[in-house]
Amino acid sequence: MEIRSALILLCVFVTSVWADTRPDFRAIKQFPLDDRTVYTILISRDEPTTIMFPSALTALEGAGITTDPEASAPVFLNYTKGRYYFSVRALQEAATGHLNVIWNKHTYVLTFQTDPHPFNAVTFYQLTDPRPELGQREGVGPTKLLGLLDRAKAYHLIQGQYPEALPQIDTAQPHRRMLYKDFEVEIAEVFRFDPEDTLIFKLLLYNTSDKEICYLPQTLAVRVGTNVYYTSLPDASGVLPPGRIDPKTQKIEPSVSLAYFAVTGSPDGGRNNLAVDNPFNVIVTRAPSPVTLDAATK
Structure with a gap:
């Protein structure tokens, strides 16, 4: 009985230590250096960043x-001249501040704002390629993108069972809906893989009509403001099954289809540095018929 009690206590202790040492990817951030980007750093009054x-x-x-x-x-700044790091902390509840960091003959723009979930550590790293944007995108080929898609699909399973095996991945579940004629598109989840500058979108597509609808997976895109980012790799059938007509009410119960697609880099060949909480609008191009869809996918 004493041995069993000791084993239980040991398990509880190990579990507690394990829980305390899990990485917190919301608090620890890594960003590539890009002097065309404004970085938003979340801070608090109680913890230094x-x-x-x-x-x-x-x-x-x-x-x-x-x-x-x-x-x-x-905002309070703690910095000693000649060092490669500094710390900031909010002095007010709703604090904002702005800082230009001059490093390696470039100016990097940082903004600070208070948040219930502040960053504890932020590391900026330099891309080694002489033209980092092109080098970064050329290294993200179909095989790499397929691997990112698989990781996005398995994210919640791995997070629940092996959280230590997950690299830094930002996620959001906006459940934002876009209305099209006879169908709707919902952004169920967004994943960001920062080293590859790639976002994976998980979509739910609702066919609200009683007819099959075809669309072109290879033209899936997202709009952010005036910028449009086309897919670098789609994982979608291109077909929305017809909704079911309820025999009693004669109303159409929409069918639901699942689709994924990746967005890598920006249209000009640079990094997109898109955060997962942007107000994305998904662009879906409708195909006139299954024949057109088949021809487009050959």
């Missing part, structure tokens, strides 16, 4: 930021 660059910084220029913790500015 440490930001690291590849080497010593040249200069810092800020607004709404102070190096005196007793001052009335929104």
Whole structure:
């Protein structure tokens, strides 16, 4: 009996330690350096956020930021000249601040804002390719994209059983719907794989008509503002089965189809650096008939 009790206590202890040492990907962030991007860093009053660059910084220029913790500015900055890192912390509940970091003859723009789930550590890394945007995209071929699709599909299974095996993946479940004639598109989930600059979209497509609808998977795209990002790899059937007519009410019960597609980089060949919580609008091109669909997919 004593041995059994000891084993139970040991299991509880190991489980507690395991739970405490799981990586928190919301708090630990890594971003590629891109002087055309504005980085939003989430901070809080209770915890410092440490930001690291590849080497010593040249200069810092800020607004709404102070190096005196007793001052009335929104954000406190702790930095020693010549170091490659600094820390920030909010001094007010709803604090915002702006900081330009001059490093390696480039200026990187950071904005700070308070959030219930702040970043604890942010590491900026430099892409080694002389033309990092092109080098990054050329390294993301069909085989790599298929692997990312598989990882997105298995994300929740792995998260529940082997969380330590997951790399840093940002996710969102916007459940945002777009209405088309006779069908609807819902963004069920978005996954971001930052090293590959790739987003995976999980879609639910609802056919609200009693007829089969065909669409072109290879033209799937998302719109963010005025920019359109076309798929780098679709995983979709291209066919929406007809909805079922209820014999009693004669109303159509929509059919539901699942589809995935990837978006990699930006239309100009650079990185997209798109966050998963953007207000995406999915673009679906309808095919006139199954014949056109077959011809387009050959």
